[in-house]
Amino acid sequence: MSAIRVQDLQKTFSVAKKNPGLRGTLKSFVVREYTKVEAVRSVSFSIDEGELVGFIGPNGAGKTTTLKMLSGLLYPTSGKTDVLGFTPFERKHEFLKQISLVMGQKNQLWWDLPAIDTFSLNKEIYEIDAKQFKITLDELIELLDVSDILHTQVRKLSLGQRMKMELIAALLHQPKVLFLDEPTIGLDVVMQQKMRSFVKEYNRKYNATIILTSHYMDDVKELCKRIIIIDHGSVLYDGLLSDIVHTYAPHKSLTIQFEKKVKQEELSKFGIVESYTFPTAVLRVKRASALKTASQILNEFDIADLNIEEPKIEDIIRDVFEQKK
Amino acid sequence: MHKIGRFYHVFLTYLKDALEYRSKALVYFMYPLVSTTVMLIFWYAASSTHATGGYNFSFFLSYYLWMMLAGSALMCYAEDAIARYGIYRGDLSAQLLRPFSWMTHVLFAEVPWRVMGGVYSVLIMVGVSIFLFPIQHNTTVVGWTLAIIAAALGFTISFLYKFILGSSAFWLTNTRGLTSLSDIIIMLFAGQLMPIRLMPPLFRSIALSLPFSSMVYIPVAALQGTLGTIELLRAIGIQLLWLCLLIPLQQFIWRRGLRVYTGVGQ
Numbered sequence: 001m002s003a004i005r006v007q008d009l010q011k012t013f014s015v016a017k018k019n020p021g022l023r024g025t026l027k028s029f030v031v032r033e034y035t036k037v038e039a040v041r042s043v044s045f046s047i048d049e050g051e052l053v054g055f056i057g058p059n060g061a062g063k064t065t066t067l068k069m070l071s072g073l074l075y076p077t078s079g080k081t082d083v084l085g086f087t088p089f090e091r092k093h094e095f096l097k098q099i100s101l102v103m104g105q106k107n108q109l110w111w112d113l114p115a116i117d118t119f120s121l122n123k124e125i126y127e128i129d130a131k132q133f134k135i136t137l138d139e140l141i142e143l144l145d146v147s148d149i150l151h152t153q154v155r156k157l158s159l160g161q162r163m164k165m166e167l168i169a170a171l172l173h174q175p176k177v178l179f180l181d182e183p184t185i186g187l188d189v190v191m192q193q194k195m196r197s198f199v200k201e202y203n204r205k206y207n208a209t210i211i212l213t214s215h216y217m218d219d220v221k222e223l224c225k226r227i228i229i230i231d232h233g234s235v236l237y238d239g240l241l242s243d244i245v246h247t248y249a250p251h252k253s254l255t256i257q258f259e260k261k262v263k264q265e266e267l268s269k270f271g272i273v274e275s276y277t278f279p280t281a282v283l284r285v286k287r288a289s290a291l292k293t294a295s296q297i298l299n300e301f302d303i304a305d306l307n308i309e310e311p312k313i314e315d316i317i318r319d320v321f322e323q324k325k
Numbered sequence: 326m327h328k329i330g331r332f333y334h335v336f337l338t339y340l341k342d343a344l345e346y347r348s349k350a351l352v353y354f355m356y357p358l359v360s361t362t363v364m365l366i367f368w369y370a371a372s373s374t375h376a377t378g379g380y381n382f383s384f385f386l387s388y389y390l391w392m393m394l395a396g397s398a399l400m401c402y403a404e405d406a407i408a409r410y411g412i413y414r415g416d417l418s419a420q421l422l423r424p425f426s427w428m429t430h431v432l433f434a435e436v437p438w439r440v441m442g443g444v445y446s447v448l449i450m451v452g453v454s455i456f457l458f459p460i461q462h463n464t465t466v467v468g469w470t471l472a473i474i475a476a477a478l479g480f481t482i483s484f485l486y487k488f489i490l491g492s493s494a495f496w497l498t499n500t501r502g503l504t505s506l507s508d509i510i511i512m513l514f515a516g517q518l519m520p521i522r523l524m525p526p527l528f529r530s531i532a533l534s535l536p537f538s539s540m541v542y543i544p545v546a547a548l549q550g551t552l553g554t555i556e557l558l559r560a561i562g563i564q565l566l567w568l569c570l571l572i573p574l575q576q577f578i579w580r581r582g583l584r585v586y587t588g589v590g591q
């Protein structure tokens with residue numbers, strides 16, 4: 001059953017345009033010109049209940065704008081959105097009680113008060129049952145290991161600590177749909193890992209539908225089976241993460257450690273030499289013949305070690321962007 | 326009951342937040358205090374020349390002290406927070422995603438500051454009344470009842486007006502010019518610079534027909550007891566008319582504004 005349905009979603013912003021220099025300033029003072037910027041051009045997809053989907057794309061691709069429209073913050077220029085049977089922009093309280101949008105660095109926490117005050121406030125605003133509130137809060141505090149900083153003013157917390165508190169505030173009402181926009185931005189690697197484990201666990205435990213945007217491919221690789229790639233406001237790819245490798249990466253990489261020095265020309269007949277500094281060479285070979293090529297190299301040279309590797313997801317996605325431009 | 330609990334908790338959180346900046350409230354209070362002092366110095370000198378339409382210094386003293394209280398407790402200053410933080414910086418986004426009206430949030434954010442300003446004003450008025458001069462005030466129960474109603478309506482009108490003013494940030498790149506213009510108009514036509522009854526007839530008519538006099542001047546006149554019951558009822562009627570105009574206008578602007586909101590900064 002679909003938790004989120006998006007059809008031909010579009011968002012256009014009107015942006016003031018000004019030419020450089022004094023003349024441009026004066027002209028803009030008298031007559032201001034506006035240009036239309038299509039942040040989201042035509043986006044359609046459907047996400048089932050309990051799915052955890054990675055929403056990826058370069059800066060300005062339209063990811064955040066789409067999330068904002070799905071959560072009801074922005075009014076779409078055209079198209080249809082349906083989240084849990086609601087039209088997001090109507091922002092009905094019943095809808096808002098079932099969703100949460102977490103945006104990295106910005107928060108709903110009260111800056112000058114301890115986070116526990118925001119949690120108590122959310123209990124009232126979301127009308128959470130007192131018993132349930134305590135159970136959920138205790139569980140989240142334990143999962144994120146924040147019991148010692150609950151009573152510290154938010155402004156005195158580190159970025160990572162604030163992000164954890166932000167997540168607690170966003171999850172206290174146990175949303176069925178969670179929009180995570182760069183949840184690991186600015187966090188150190190240990191904290192990133194903890195955050196990923198937490199998101200995975202939340203998805204599993206509550207069967208929550210989650211859309212995640214992140215510039216860190218590790219987030220996506222670890223959490224999402226399915227990804228939606230967006231660029232210039234349009235969907236470039238929507239499918240399994242594992243399929244993108246077969247679809248967009250016709251090559252594999254052979255990393256070879258030689259016992260004895262060989263000439264680069266000798267390697268070229270097996271594939272494209274991506275790099276060669278004795279004793280290590282990296283060859284790019286066709287996916288279908290990778291095994292056969294590896295076997296030939298093993299027969300022909302003195303090899304200390306040989307690895308057949310899939311190209312990095314980051315590189316494949318970069319290729320997707322390049323190909324679709 | 327649960328609904329009241331929600332409002333109570335939200336208000337309590339804003340109160341706690343405001344109390345983190347107690348000294349800021351005192352600094353904010355310096356504006357009406359200083360302007361009141363300047364006005365009193367001026368009218369003290371003017372009243373000694375008998376060129377003040379028959380009003381003595383006692384009248385002016387009471388008028389400006391009541392005005393200080395009204396300026397601190399009834400006049401809202403939410404427009405800057407709405408425009409600069411809510412809309413331009415995008416803090417509005419976090420509030421829009423909660424099942425609680427943002428307008429109520431803004432109201433609850435404003436009330437603690439008004440209460441603190443009001444308390445400072447009352448302390449000064451009590452001090453003046455005990456140690457210097459008695460302050461003129463309404464003397465009847467009906468008068469006080471109507472004065473309190475006029476004050477509540479004045480605050481509501483001021484809040485709605487400032488909310489609309491702040492909401493102009495949905496369309497304007499910078500609202501500072503508009504809010505400064507509004508401040509000048511309020512100073513002139515809300516009776517802060519001089520009592521409206523001392524204005525030339527044309528200006529007096531204009532001032533009384535604008536919403537700004539309903540914000541503080543009417544409550545001040547009611548509290549000071551310079552309006553009779555009939556006049557006061559008529560003034561409250563005008564306040565209600567302004568409310569009838571401002572409520573749908575605010576709703577309309579809010580709905581249209583949200584359609585162009587970009588959530589920048591969040």
